[in-house]
Amino acid sequence: MRTQVVIVGGGPAGLLLSQILHLQGIDTVVLERQSEEYVLGRIRAGVLEQGLVDLLRAANVGDRMDREGQIHEGFEVSWEGRRQHINLAELTGGKTVMVYGQTEITHDLYDARRAMGGTVVNKAEDVTLHELTSHKPYVTYRKDGKSHRIDCDFIAGCDGFHGVSRQSIPKSVRQEYERVYPFGWLGILSKTSPVSSELIYSQHERGFALCSMRNPKLSRYYIQCSSSDSPENWSDEAFWEELKRRIPEDAAQKLEVGPSIEKSIAPLRSFVSEPLSYGRLFLAGDAAHIVPPTGAKGLNLAASDVHYLSTALIEFYKNSDDALLSAYSETALKRIWKAMRFSWWMTTLLHKFPENKGFGDRIQQTELEYLFSSRAAQTALAENYVGLPY
Ligand SMILES: Cc1cc2nc3c(=O)[nH]c(=O)nc-3n(C[C@H](O)[C@H](O)[C@H](O)COP(=O)(O)OP(=O)(O)OC[C@H]3O[C@@H](n4cnc5c(N)ncnc54)[C@H](O)[C@@H]3O)c2cc1C
Numbered sequence: 074m075r076t077q078v079v080i081v082g083g084g085p086a087g088l089l090l091s092q093i094l095h096l097q098g099i100d101t102v103v104l105e106r107q108s109e110e111y112v113l114g115r116i117r118a119g120v121l122e123q124g125l126v127d128l129l130r131a132a133n134v135g136d137r138m139d140r141e142g143q144i145h146e147g148f149e150v151s152w153e154g155r156r157q158h159i160n161l162a163e164l165t166g167g168k169t170v171m172v173y174g175q176t177e178i179t180h181d182l183y184d185a186r187r188a189m190g191g192t193v194v195n196k197a198e199d200v201t202l203h204e205l206t207s208h209k210p211y212v213t214y215r216k217d218g219k220s221h222r223i224d225c226d227f228i229a230g231c232d233g234f235h236g237v238s239r240q241s242i243p244k245s246v247r248q249e250y251e252r253v254y255p256f257g258w259l260g261i262l263s264k265t266s267p268v269s270s271e272l273i274y275s276q277h278e279r280g281f282a283l284c285s286m287r288n289p290k291l292s293r294y295y296i297q298c299s300s301s302d303s304p305e306n307w308s309d310e311a312f313w314e315e316l317k318r319r320i321p322e323d324a325a326q327k328l329e330v331g332p333s334i335e336k337s338i339a340p341l342r343s344f345v346s347e348p349l350s351y352g353r354l355f356l357a358g359d360a361a362h363i364v365p366p367t368g369a370k371g372l373n374l375a376a377s378d379v380h381y382l383s384t385a386l387i388e389f390y391k392n393s394d395d396a397l398l399s400a401y402s403e404t405a406l407k408r409i410w411k412a413m414r415f416s417w418w419m420t421t422l423l424h425k426f427p428e429n430k431g432f433g434d435r436i437q438q439t440e441l442e443y444l445f446s447s448r449a450a451q452t453a454l455a456e457n458y459v460g461l462p463y
Pocket residue numbers: 081082083084085086087104105106107112116117118119120175197200231232233234235236237338339357358359360366368369370371372373375
């Protein structure tokens with residue numbers, strides 16, 4: 074079998090890349106290790122920057138998002154009983170974010186791929202990349218006990234943090250940067266009305282909390298927990314009680330509680346692997362970098378990688394020009410590191426760090442005081458939150 078671009082990983086990055094390239098007449102095959110049901114069952118991100126919203130619309134997968142997504146013009150930061158509204162629209166000259174679940178985006182992308190006759194191979198096992206530094210790379214995999222080979226021009230590694238693509242770049246070529254935070258986020262999804270129409274990020278002496286949502290009847294809440302904790306240690310009642318302690322009093326009083334339909338712990342880490350390209354292999358999304366979820370940059374960063382990579386591949390096929398492909402890693406990394414910095418900053422601002430006794434605590438309090446009192450500080454937060462330009 075032959076295609077132009079093999080895309081390893083059928084998460085949001087891989088599917089969106091495939092959709093954009095297909096619309097430009099570029100042939101792709103997506104190889105996904107899991108079943109479609111499994112991929113669609115994953116509950117993850119939900120806050121979309123304008124850049125991702127535009128990209129989804131341009132890829133003809135924005136209709137349901139435009140009908141069902143909620144535009145948010147701001148969010149709140151709560152600290153020591155005080156609340157600061159960050160008015161995104163006012164601080165950034167009208168920019169906003171869209172709340173629409175990653176699960177829904179993936180759903181829309183799978184539907185669009187099917188409708189256009191795109192090839193997505195689910196349950197592809199033992200995906201292996203070959204001859205990456207030649208002009209004739211190929212990929213092998215197994216499906217239903219049979220071995221397959223796909224010859225191609227390029228391989229896009231969109232297979233997430235635990236995928237095979239990044240590992241296919243020799244260790245001697247890769248430079249990895251990592252910070253693991255000494256806590257995680259315990260999150261629950263519940264069929265309850267969100268406590269607020271906007272997100273509330275709460276800094277509290279017991280630890281961080283976030284009130285978030287997916288739609289008017291589906292809430293997503295998080296509390297900072299120990300990295301060694303387990304969801305089984307938390308009954309729904311214990312979660313709600315702890316959340317109420319950490320969020321503003323009036324929000325706690327009107328919080329609608331109910332059974333969780335999903336409960337999990339996400340570890341927090343910052344990670345970048347450089348470069349993003351090796352021969353004919355190009356990494357995009359979580360395959361190359363991870364951010365802590367504070368600031369909601371993970372999915373958005375995957376989208377900006379897809380923007381740069383799709384533009385470069387289209388330029389190659391339309392105009393036989395590989396300059397953008399050669400520059401892809403450097404171009405994407407500039408934006409990646411800005412999102413890394415922002416996610417690290419927001420995590421540092423809002424979480425309780427076990428080692429932060431004394432000096433660290435005072436600096437954190439002062440940073441919050443500055444944010445609450447300075448329009449310039451609020452503007453910097455807003456500018457990064459809505460997403461820096463591509
Ligand atoms: C629990 C959790 C909660 C999150 N919450 C948020 C949030 O609130 N806000 C936010 O912005 N971001 C969040 N993120 C991050 C965000 O979901 C990711 O940044 C986003 O999914 C990246 O998309 P991706 O397509 O690059 O990677 P993924 O979504 O990881 O997709 C990669 C795909 O590749 C497949 N794959 C892996 N290995 C192979 C292989 N060997 N062969 C073939 N296929 C393979 C995987 O099955 C997967 O479908 C969260 C992540 C997690 C894990």
